[in-house]
Amino acid sequence: MKTLEKYLIANHIQLKVKASDWRHAIELAASTLLASGKIEPAYITAMQDAVLDFGPYMVLAEGFALAHAKPSDLVHEVCIALITVDPPVKFGNQDFDPVDILIAFGAPNAKSHIKMLRDLAGLLNKPETFTKIRKAEKKEEIISLFSTS
Secondary structure, three states: OOHHHHHOOHHHEEEEEOOOOHHHHHHHHHHHHHHOOOEOHHHHHHHHHHHHHHOOOOEEEOOEEEEOOOOOOOEOOOEEEEEEEEEEEOOOOOOOOOEEEEEEEEOOOOOOOHHHHHHHHHHHOOHHHHHHHHHOOOHHHHHHHHHOO
16 A cells, blocks of 8 residues: 555545635644544644744645644654645745645654655645646545555
């Protein structure tokens, strides 16, 4: 099983969700990780606090944010979740706002997530990836995209 396919499961995907702002978008993305026992509630707050403390550095490309906080015991195992947001929300990044694709991830330590992030970067570096995510109507389309990476 490929790394991304292992971590991004159907229960961790939500398409075309409504978020009132960036905080709510992070909460929505992380809610599936919380529900599946991968993270503690305080990790959601930690991700939101990271934006407040360091600015919208998590917004890495046009319309895309990678929400996370530092590795800690608030995360039980490496995990990722993906949401698409409609309408998009602003994080405060002048270059890449508004955000309509948000991936939340967690890691329990500084090394456990490196392979997953490397594979995710490879997938997101393909020009068609963001287009396919934005056009997805079903979770299975996202699963397929992440399983062929």
